[in-house]
Each structure stands twice: as structure tokens, then as C-alpha cells.
Amino acid sequence: MRCSKCLLCLSALLTLLGLKVYIEWTSESRVKAYPEPQGTLPGPTATSAEPTLPANLSARLGQTGLLPSAYWNQQQWRLGTLPSENSTEPGGCQAWGAAAAAEIPDFASYPEDLRHFLLSAACRRFPQWLPAGEDSQVASCSSTNVPYLLLAVKSEPGHFAERQAVRETWGSSAPGIRLLFLLGSPVGKRGPDLRTLVTWESHHYSDLLLWDFLDVLYNQTLKDLLLLTWVGQHCPDVNFVLQIQDDAFVNIPALLGHLQALPPTWARSLYLGEVFTQAKPLRKPGGPYYVPGSFFDGDYPAYASGGGYVIAGRLAPWLLQAAARVAPFPFGDVYTGLCFRALGLVPRGHSGFRTAWPADHTIDPCTLRDLLLVRPLSPQDTIRLWRQLQSPKLKC
Ligand SMILES: *[C@@H]1O[C@H](CO)[C@@H](O)[C@H](O)[C@H]1NC(C)=O
Ligand SMILES: *[C@@H]1O[C@H](CO)[C@@H](O)[C@H](O)[C@H]1NC(C)=O
Ligand SMILES: *[C@@H]1O[C@H](CO)[C@@H](O)[C@H](O)[C@H]1NC(C)=O
Numbered sequence: 001m002r003c004s005k006c007l008l009c010l011s012a013l014l015t016l017l018g019l020k021v022y023i024e025w026t027s028e029s030r031v032k033a034y035p036e037p038q039g040t041l042p043g044p045t046a047t048s049a050e051p052t053l054p055a056n057l058s059a060r061l062g063q064t065g066l067l068p069s070a071y072w073n074q075q076q077w078r079l080g081t082l083p084s085e086n087s088t089e090p091g092g093c094q095a096w097g098a099a100a101a102a103e104i105p106d107f108a109s110y111p112e113d114l115r116h117f118l119l120s121a122a123c124r125r126f127p128q129w130l131p132a133g134e135d136s137q138v139a140s141c142s143s144t145n146v147p148y149l150l151l152a153v154k155s156e157p158g159h160f161a162e163r164q165a166v167r168e169t170w171g172s173s174a175p176g177i178r179l180l181f182l183l184g185s186p187v188g189k190r191g192p193d194l195r196t197l198v199t200w201e202s203h204h205y206s207d208l209l210l211w212d213f214l215d216v217l218y219n220q221t222l223k224d225l226l227l228l229t230w231v232g233q234h235c236p237d238v239n240f241v242l243q244i245q246d247d248a249f250v251n252i253p254a255l256l257g258h259l260q261a262l263p264p265t266w267a268r269s270l271y272l273g274e275v276f277t278q279a280k281p282l283r284k285p286g287g288p289y290y291v292p293g294s295f296f297d298g299d300y301p302a303y304a305s306g307g308g309y310v311i312a313g314r315l316a317p318w319l320l321q322a323a324a325r326v327a328p329f330p331f332g333d334v335y336t337g338l339c340f341r342a343l344g345l346v347p348r349g350h351s352g353f354r355t356a357w358p359a360d361h362t363i364d365p366c367t368l369r370d371l372l373l374v375r376p377l378s379p380q381d382t383i384r385l386w387r388q389l390q391s392p393k394l395k396c
Contacts, residue, residue, distance in 0.1 A: 049265040051343035068297035075327040096122035117218040121328035129210040131199040140234035148176035155246040157186040162246040165379035169386035184215025220332035238313035248375035273304030275349035303337025307355025366396035
């Protein structure tokens with residue numbers, strides 16, 4: 001009698017233990033699976049190729065039911081009905097962050113980088129970083145030399161080898177192609193002072209767009225927004241802009257072939273890449289890409305992975321207008337997805353964009369020939385692949 005009770009107790013304990021292991025395992029695999037596609041989002045169904053920005057963004061961004069109390073959702077509700085010109089914060093850009101800190105009950109428990117992001121998230125105008133007494137080293141697109149495709153590579157000051165590998169391989173000069181690197185300040189917070197080296201590089205190659213903000217992951221959206229501003233002012237007629245990380249490899253001929261074959265209505269409003277639909281925020285404190293429930297409630301919009309995606313150049317001013325009315329979000333690619341959704345445009349997926357190539361699978365040149373973009377790669381692998389691809393002996 002007593003022993004059967006023991007047995008019951010033991011089996012209950014074992015079941016609980018099993019359940020705990022299972023829950024931990026599923027939350028682990030969710031982290032690894034970010035950002036896993038999971039079906040299609042009931043987003044904007046309009047297939048119109050023309051961007052529009054309605055006076056009230058709430059319906060576009062799915063804010064129709066009961067409004068959650070999360071800070072982002074509340075801010076978006078307010079911002080989504082303001083005219084663009086009224087959307088700058090009264091009291092300067094720091095006000096948004098200060099208000100967020102005061103209004104989010106568990107702000108103090110947020111990870112440090114998220115707290116830093118929120119405190120300065122509304123500060124989006126930064127001057128270019130220039131070596132003392134210099135003008136910009138980067139030339140505007142001249143009217144006689146408008147690129148078809150601008151390669152806008154997000155790098156960071158210390159990534160000298162990554163940039164050089166891109167210059168010597170897929171980013172090497174070709175008709176209709178322009179290469180630029182997007183960087184924050186070479187004066188890091190705790191890192192070495194890279195001013196002299198970056199200044200030399202900027203003089204030598206004239207392909208660095210540098211801005212005076214801290215170059216950290218959660219400041220990537222600044223690179224997107226400042227790039228769009230630059231494109232609007234200095235290269236407004238570029239057909240396409242590829243926004244990409246410096247550890248990617250692009251099959252330029254295949255990408256050009258694909259772009260040139262697009263139906264004109266798609267090309268006009270292009271947002272192309274590896275598309276995730278119905279990705280959800282990760283809720284594991286301490287895990288990567290953690291988003292607290294008190295900050296954001298809901299699913300992510302359909303978006304193209306930030307590893308590399310192509311947009312139509314003419315959308316630059318539209319995206320900037322949308323960004324003025326979409327509340328700041330820490331992940332650049334999700335934020336871009338939100339801005340496109342605000343404009344009523346949908347991302348187009350292409351299976352040739354492979355932005356999370358498994359580390360235990362090497363990429364061989366024959367596989368790459370059928371892809372448009374793959375990452376991450378070391379500078380050494382980039383050089384190796386390039387040489388193999390150029391070799392007349394390559395047989396696939
Ligand atoms: C904006 O649209 C939402 C959803 O359609 C609606 O509930 C809300 O009242 C609108 N806001 C304004 C200020 O018109
Ligand atoms: C927007 O700004 C204009 C001019 O600065 C002002 O007259 C108007 O009341 C503002 N609208 C809102 C909704 O704050
Ligand atoms: C982004 O850069 C700005 C300006 O340098 C800085 O104030 C802010 O803290 C940075 N953001 C993060 C998340 O560190």
C-alpha cells in the first residue's frame with residue numbers, strides 16, 4: 001500500500017521533470033530557430049505596387065483589437081495618427097527614452113543594450129564622422145553615372161579584413177555597380193582608437209560612409225535610416241539598393257539577372273530577400289533577441305532577414321516618411337518590415353537568399369552558383385570561393 005503511493009509519487013515527479021526538460025528544450029530550440037517562418041501573417045493583402053502612407057496607420061500595423069499596454073504598442077498607437085511633421089518629440093529626442101524609462105514598470109530589469117537602445121532610440125539624426133577639417137570622401141552619384149545597383153554594406157570600424165575581402169571579390173568594381181560601407185564612429189566606447197586607420201582607409205578607397213554614433217548592434221537601424229537619407233540626397237535615381245552585412249557573399253551576376261527579369265510593377269516597389277512571416281518575439285530573458293512583454297506585444301510583421309535584402313531605390317524617401325511615424329524598435333530588419341507594412345508593401349521571398357548558412361556546412365562554389373546571397377563567411381572563405389568561382393577549371 002505504502003509502496004504503491006511511493007510509486008505514484010515517483011512517477012508524478014518523473015513526469016514533472018520530463019515536462020521541465022521538454023519546456024526548456026522547446027524554448028532553447030525556439031532561440032536557435034529565430035527567426036523561423038511560421039505561416040503567413042494576415043497583413044496587408046493589397047498587391048498594389050505603389051506605396052501609400054495613410055493618415056492613420058493603426059489598421060495597417062494590425063492595431064485594431066484591444067490595445068495592449070506594452071510601451072511600443074502604446075507609442076505606435078499615438079504616433080500612427082500624427083502627421084509626419086509633428087512626429088518629432090517635443091523636448092528633443094531624449095524625451096522618448098526618458099519617458100520610456102519612467103513608464104515601463106520593469107525597465108530596470110531590461111538587458112543593458114536594450115536599455116541603451118530605448119534611452120536614445122528617438123535620436124536619429126547624426127552628423128557624418130569626418131577626419132578633422134575634411135569634407136566627405138564619398139562622391140555623390142553623378143547624373144551621368146547613376147548606378148543600377150548600390151551595394152550598401154553594413155560594417156564596423158574594426159572590420160578591415162571583411163571590407164577588403166568584399167572589395168577584392170564580389171564588391172569589386174563593375175559597370176552599374178557602386179560599393180559603399182556604412183560605419184559608425186571609429187572612436188568606440190571601450191575599444192581601441194581606430195581614427196587614424198579608418199581615416200587612411202577612407203582616403204584610399206573613398207567608399208566609407210561614416211557617422212558619429214556608437215557602432216553597436218542595436219544602432220543598426222541608424223545605418224538604414226542615414227543610408228536612406230544619403231540615397232535620397234546623393235543618389236536618388238539608383239534602381240536598387242542591396243542592404244547587406246560585411247560577412248556575406250553575393251552572386252552578383254545571378255542577382256543582376258534576377259533583378260533585370262522582374263516584372264516592372266514588382267521592381268518599382270521591391271523589398272526582396274529571405275522573408276520571415278509570423279516570426280514571434282523571443283521571450284527568454286538573457287537569450288539572444290530577447291524582447292520583454294512590457295515593451296512589445298504581438299507578432300512581428302513579415303520582414304526580410306537583415307543579413308541581406310534589396311529595396312527599390314525610389315522608396316528611400318517613402319521609407320523615411322514611414323519611419324517618422326513608426327515607433328523605434330531595436331532590430332533593424334524587423335523595423336524595416338514595419339516601415340514597409342506601414343507603406344502597404346509586401347516583402348518578396350527568394351530561396352536564393354541564405355542569410356543563416358549552418359556553420360557545420362561549408363559552401364562550395366557549385367552550390368553558390370545557384371544562390372544569390374549567402375552568409376556568414378569569413379574573409380578567408382570569401383576569397384577562396386571567389387577564386388574557385390573564377391577558375392576556368394570549375395566543373396559542376
Ligand atoms: C485609427 O484607426 C483605428 C483602427 O481603425 C481606430 O480605432 C482609431 O480610432 C483611429 N484613430 C484616429 C485618431 O482616427
Ligand atoms: C502639428 O503641428 C502644427 C504646426 O506646428 C500644429 O498647428 C498642430 O496643432 C499639430 N498637430 C498635432 C496633432 O499635434
Ligand atoms: C547609439 O549611438 C548613440 C550615439 O553615439 C548612443 O548614445 C547610444 O547609446 C547608442 N545605442 C546603443 C544601444 O548603445
